[in-house]
Amino acid sequence: MELKKLPLELRINGELMQTFAYPHLTLLEVVREHFGLTGSKRSCDFGECGACTMLVDGVPHLSCITIARSVRGKEITTIEGLAWEGTLHPVQQAFVSLGGIQCGFCTPGFIMTAKALLDRNPEASEEEIRHALAGNLCRCTGYVKILDAVLSAAKEVQAAGAQAAVS
Amino acid sequence: MRLAKFEFAEPETLEDACAVLAARAEEAVMLGGGTDITINIKHRVVQPKLVIDVKNLRELQYIRETDEGVAIGAATTLFEMLGSPLVRERYPLVAEAARSVGAEHHQMMGTVAGNLCQNTRCRYYNQTHFWRKARPLCYKACGEQCYIANKPQVCYATYHGDTAPALMCCEALLTLRGPQGVRSIGVGELFARDGKAPFTLRRGELITEVLLPHAAAPANGWRGDYKKLRQRGSIDFPLLSVAVAARRDGGGKCAEARIALSAVTSYPLRVPKAEEALRGTALDDDAIAEASRRAASADRFIQTGFVSTKYKKHMIEVFVREALEAIRREAA
Numbered sequence A: 001m002e003l004k005k006l007p008l009e010l011r012i013n014g015e016l017m018q019t020f021a022y023p024h025l026t027l028l029e030v031v032r033e034h035f036g037l038t039g040s041k042r043s044c045d046f047g048e049c050g051a052c053t054m055l056v057d058g059v060p061h062l063s064c065i066t067i068a069r070s071v072r073g074k075e076i077t078t079i080e081g082l083a084w085e086g087t088l089h090p091v092q093q094a095f096v097s098l099g100g101i102q103c104g105f106c107t108p109g110f111i112m113t114a115k116a117l118l119d120r121n122p123e124a125s126e127e128e129i130r131h132a133l134a135g136n137l138c139r140c141t142g143y144v145k146i147l148d149a150v151l152s153a154a155k156e157v158q159a160a161g162a163q164a165a166v167s
Numbered sequence B: 001m002r003l004a005k006f007e008f009a010e011p012e013t014l015e016d017a018c019a020v021l022a023a024r025a026e027e028a029v030m031l032g033g034g035t036d037i038t039i040n041i042k043h044r045v046v047q048p049k050l051v052i053d054v055k056n057l058r059e060l061q062y063i064r065e066t067d068e069g070v071a072i073g074a075a076t077t078l079f080e081m082l083g084s085p086l087v088r089e090r091y092p093l094v095a096e097a098a099r100s101v102g103a104e105h106h107q108m109m110g111t112v113a114g115n116l117c118q119n120t121r122c123r124y125y126n127q128t129h130f131w132r133k134a135r136p137l138c139y140k141a142c143g144e145q146c147y148i149a150n151k152p153q154v155c156y157a158t159y160h161g162d163t164a165p166a167l168m169c170c171e172a173l174l175t176l177r178g179p180q181g182v183r184s185i186g187v188g189e190l191f192a193r194d195g196k197a198p199f200t201l202r203r204g205e206l207i208t209e210v211l212l213p214h215a216a217a218p219a220n221g222w223r224g225d226y227k228k229l230r231q232r233g234s235i236d237f238p239l240l241s242v243a244v245a246a247r248r249d250g251g252g253k254c255a256e257a258r259i260a261l262s263a264v265t266s267y268p269l270r271v272p273k274a275e276e277a278l279r280g281t282a283l284d285d286d287a288i289a290e291a292s293r294r295a296a297s298a299d300r301f302i303q304t305g306f307v308s309t310k311y312k313k314h315m316i317e318v319f320v321r322e323a324l325e326a327i328r329r330e331a332a
């Protein structure tokens, strides 16, 4: 059996991207090495730490254990897809403003997980935030400032939602 | 770490998936959410030539009510299942068990069938190739010797699935489809009681549906509780999982009880002796103490992880007692 590179088309941050890749490559490998989007981090590489989290159709996926071909045809969002015309996403901004970042390696994963949570539930309680972030590990911050950042981003997102409803 | 190389099949329909699987069953594995199998492929303990994507089969993604109960397609994610009002309200025990799997990421990626069919685990097996290279491969990894038993050709690798014990307490049914047709089995019959080859699925067979029978719903008097012991509450596999369900009759006596354990041996198991100790009782303290003791004396315990069997047995007793007390409180 000869294993060949095959054409692979993925929709990443709203853009259709094409490459030739072996079928055994993970989503993380394709996104980082073929498409040069290195924001998502390769950390444990065994689905335990959450640093590689990307959204697939809005749902957090551990991209280091996701086979790239298995998400063909879906909408993939990476950390690079969050800022809009130079303005950070409220979750990103809250992490910066409230010091939810120290070394920064786990940060893209945390932000993607938190964004997905607030997209599906802007009213998420502290308990729900803790539960959603349980799969993201951080060895620096002690988590308190991360939690503060997500709570503050949630307020921001709620306020934006209320404003949009009024206007 | 890179995955070992494989071909990837992207069947469009269940029929196509079954055909590829039937043709190449010996060298193929199925891909659900991949949260178990990809790690084993990275570790080189499973080396398939072909990976068949079954997660994207629309025919296997549903939760619906039928005459028999609530039917869940095999590729439904745990997160979809535990969020569904049909499951959450009627089978809270199953929802609770699914909510305790890994972290939310794993629940969002992992499928119901993948969770049931996750491989058994052992401290000599779930390691990188580099780590395992220090000595000859163990029996499960295609060597000769089992390092847990220090014997050739046996394997005690432990089953760690969380939903299985809860599904066993509901006496859930599985629909299997293979080259010889479609058949239905009780969830307990899926397990072969063998660490090396843990499942009874026949060549080329896959799970297509999990059915939660109406009979096991709270409307029929059932109450349940799920307890899980793990190192970190945030993401870890169970060191021990205990599912308990009990049904009371009109007079408040326990008409039937079911107790199932996971992470104790190569398969999830019911403990009938403990269940019998509850039948006909008012779930009083003595009956609960006796059932808890009996559950903890189930046989075939062997240590394959880092926690002693003595500690596990102690915790089975504690969990069964706590679960039954919770059920008694809820029923009252």
Ligand SMILES: Cc1cc2nc3c(=O)[nH]c(=O)nc-3n(C[C@H](O)[C@H](O)[C@H](O)COP(=O)(O)OP(=O)(O)OC[C@H]3O[C@@H](n4cnc5c(N)ncnc54)[C@H](O)[C@@H]3O)c2cc1C
Residues within 6 Å of the ligand: A046, A047, A048, B029, B030, B031, B032, B033, B034, B035, B036, B037, B038, B039, B054, B074, B075, B078, B100, B101, B102, B103, B106, B109, B110, B111, B112, B113, B114, B115, B116, B117, B118, B119, B160, B161, B162, B163, B205, B206, B207, B208, B235, B236, B237, B238
């Ligand atoms: C950090 C971490 C923590 C975890 N913690 C837990 C935990 O606490 N509890 C727990 O239960 N699990 C845990 N897991 C394991 C895993 O995430 C879950 O069991 C998950 O539900 C597996 O589902 P999946 O769809 O991802 O399986 P996959 O990896 O896709 O598949 C697992 C197996 O099932 C087979 N399979 C898939 N679909 C079918 C089908 N339709 N019919 C027959 N066979 C099929 C596959 O071929 C494979 O052999 C953990 C994993 C990680 C990485």
Ligand code: SF4
Residues within 6 Å of the ligand: B121, B122, B123, B124, B125, B138, B139, B140, B141, B145, B146, B147, B148, B149, B154, B155, B156, B157, B195, B196, B304
């Ligand atoms: S129980 Fe023995 S054969 Fe099985 S995985 Fe562990 S060491 Fe290997």
